[in-house]
């Protein structure tokens with residue numbers, strides 16, 4: 189199947205939209221005239237169902253310039269736009285078996301693939317963190333039921349603590365205990381020193397150190 | 411009044427989102443809102459259909475010639491040697507449960523993915539904490555937690571500030587905002603948000619906030635500093 193690839197005419201030559209049905213003979217589409225314009229969808233399904241190289245060539249001719257134009261618009265860089273043709277059309281080839289008419293028009297499907305590959309390509313090129321990819325931002329199932337924010341009851345103080353945990357973790361245990369007494373339980377210095385069973389002077393110096401540490405953590409200069 | 415306030419992304423912003431024109435931080439906040447908002451999903455579908463038809467319309471799209479030096483036949487030849495996928499790649503599901511305001515909420519999926527890099531909460535002003543995420547080199551992105559009864563010092567924005575409410579509510583001169591609301595503020599707004607019941611938000615800033623009042627002035631250099639730090643981290647990581 190791979191071997192029947194025949195060298196195509198130059199990419200820049202304007203090609204007609206007719207293809208010979210010979211390449212489609214295993215397709216479930218029934219087309220009666222040899223000169224019928226084969227839809228993008230039929231071509232894509234032929235690529236997906238039986239790795240139809242001829243159909244893929246047709247898709248390449250129909251879409252590569254448009255992918256290039258999209259790449260130029262988004263990257264303003266000819267080399268990247270050219271790379272996008274490769275990335276996006278490779279993705280079309282790889283994912284064609286997953287396409288069906290429920291996924292909408294072939295051009296819409298190819299558009300979203302191209303946009304997503306361009307987005308990931310740009311992030312990679314700018315060396316941005318890769319925790320989020322285009323497929324997370326434009327999930328395939330988008331348009332379905334919206335998520336609802338799920339709630340569960342939790343205790344109040346624990347909540348506050350867990351939010352600022354990372355910031356508290358950098359204090360020593362005695363410092364943290366003092367900060368919790370003063371800022372979370374809202375106790376006076378006297379109440380806190382009684383509760384923690386430490387002298388008032390010790391409490392004050394621990395608090396001063398803890399606050400200085402916290403200030404430096406959030407970047408406030410003294 | 412407040413005609414310039416929207417609880418949803420504008421059509422223009424949704425269109426830029428669909429076209430892939432927004433930087434990562436903005437893309438994520440729009441995506442997170444859409445996960446919570448049916449009407450924006452429907453609107454985005456329509457805008458996408460329009461974007462696709464103008465993309466393929468030769469009378470609208472510029473007929474760009476790609477560099478003739480490229481050998482497209484060999485590009486195609488190598489592509490068709492690749493293996494095809496037989497099923498959708500298994501999506502890695504990331505769930506982030508966040509405890510906030512006597513409750514626990516599940517973050518929208520895209521924010522959960524983004525939050526994987528770890529959240530380091532820092533208190534920035536009375537009752538207000540933030541945890542920054544490094545997502546791109548153009549914006550400062552952060553979760554903001556406002557304790558019940560807290561107020562942000564009066565400030566203006568140099569660029570725009572986009573906020574998505576995830577839990578609770580906050581209010582300013584122009585209105586009250588609750589979960590799933592999407593709010594855009596720019597340089598014209600001189601505002602002082604406060605939160606009576608407390609809230610958790612995700613925000614994307616084009617440039618640092620500029621506080622304008624009283625003691626809060628000391629925060630200014632700090633804000634510029636964290637902004638620059640966020641940017642340089644994105645660039646160097």
Ligand SMILES: [Zn+2]
Nearest residue numbers: 418419447450
């Ligand atoms: Zn909406």
